Amino acid sequence: MTTTFHAYFTGPAREYLLRAVDLALEEDGPDLTAQAVFAPTDLLAARIVAKEDTLVAGMPIADIVLDRMGILDSARRDYRAQDGQRIPAGTVAAVITAPAAGLLKAERVILNFLCHLSGIANLTARYVAALAGSRTRLLDTRKTLPGLRYPEKYAVLMGGGLNHRRDLAEMLMLKDNHIDRAGGIPQAVAAVRRAFPQGRPPLEVECRSLEEVLQAVAERPERIMLDNMTPEQMREALALIPQGIETEISGGVDLDRLPELAALGADFVSVGRITHSAPYADFSMQLAALEQTP
Numbered sequence: 001m002t003t004t005f006h007a008y009f010t011g012p013a014r015e016y017l018l019r020a021v022d023l024a025l026e027e028d029g030p031d032l033t034a035q036a037v038f039a040p041t042d043l044l045a046a047r048i049v050a051k052e053d054t055l056v057a058g059m060p061i062a063d064i065v066l067d068r069m070g071i072l073d074s075a076r077r078d079y080r081a082q083d084g085q086r087i088p089a090g091t092v093a094a095v096i097t098a099p100a101a102g103l104l105k106a107e108r109v110i111l112n113f114l115c116h117l118s119g120i121a122n123l124t125a126r127y128v129a130a131l132a133g134s135r136t137r138l139l140d141t142r143k144t145l146p147g148l149r150y151p152e153k154y155a156v157l158m159g160g161g162l163n164h165r166r167d168l169a170e171m172l173m174l175k176d177n178h179i180d181r182a183g184g185i186p187q188a189v190a191a192v193r194r195a196f197p198q199g200r201p202p203l204e205v206e207c208r209s210l211e212e213v214l215q216a217v218a219e220r221p222e223r224i225m226l227d228n229m230t231p232e233q234m235r236e237a238l239a240l241i242p243q244g245i246e247t248e249i250s251g252g253v254d255l256d257r258l259p260e261l262a263a264l265g266a267d268f269v270s271v272g273r274i275t276h277s278a279p280y281a282d283f284s285m286q287l288a289a290l291e292q293t294p
Contacts, residue, residue: 042100057158058117117155118281124159134262143272
């Protein structure tokens with residue numbers, strides 16, 4: 001999964017991740033306490049330990065943190081758990097040896113990313129498991145923490161989910177505000193197609209009623225979203241949508257409802273909760289002093 005990490009974080013995604021790491025380090029400021037207590041030649045060995053059964057997501061960010069601090073070349077790293085791997089409580093996920101003052105500053109930043117992203121992967125995996133045996137796949141949303149869009153969506157992938165759209169340009173989505181402003185679904189679709197006559201991204205239309213579903217079907221978008229409908233409305237709506245148009249269920253989706261929603265047979269169900277409400281996974285960093293460097 002390390003290969004997946006580096007493939008995912010290229011171009012803008014990598015730049016956003018580097019900015020997030022830099023900001024986290026800047027927020028902490030200089031570690032005056034560590035500078036007072038440890039000599040520049042002092043080394044610490046850190047063991048990152050899982051304190052619960054957990055998926056791993058974000059482990060390669062440790063190298064980025066050390067690199068941005070300028071101590072990567074002087075650090076020894078032994079990453080024993082890979083992103084996407086499930087490990088039991090008590091597992092030593094990584095061992096890092098580095099200059100003491102730098103490692104103490106890096107500790108919280110590394111753990112904050114690892115705990116947060118692994119927590120998203122864990123919650124995502126629970127939702128994916130609830131859809132097991134059905135054709136319905138789990139999508140995330142744009143309900144992410146500002147500045148952490150790409151890391152959080154990467155963590156969804158580590159949990160077995162899929163990314164919906166990482167930014168507003170990856171897919172054209174006609175939502176209620178667009179439709180109401182245009183005067184209806186046909187008018188909104190026509191406006192989008194006029195604006196992007198060639199090479200446009202896929203188009204998704206959000207529908208709030210069976211009438212809107214029929215209007216959307218007539219326009220043949222790539223995907224139709226059923227937003228905040230009752231199970232019976234969704235069942236009727238899905239029967240109206242022909243093959244060749246993808247279908248998505250959205251709005252008020254929680255874990256307990258997933259088996260019922262999966263039985264409807266939509267292509268996707270989108271859930272904001274997997275990113276905006278995922279609890280931290282519990283990792284700790286155990287530090288031990290080593291002999292001074294020569």
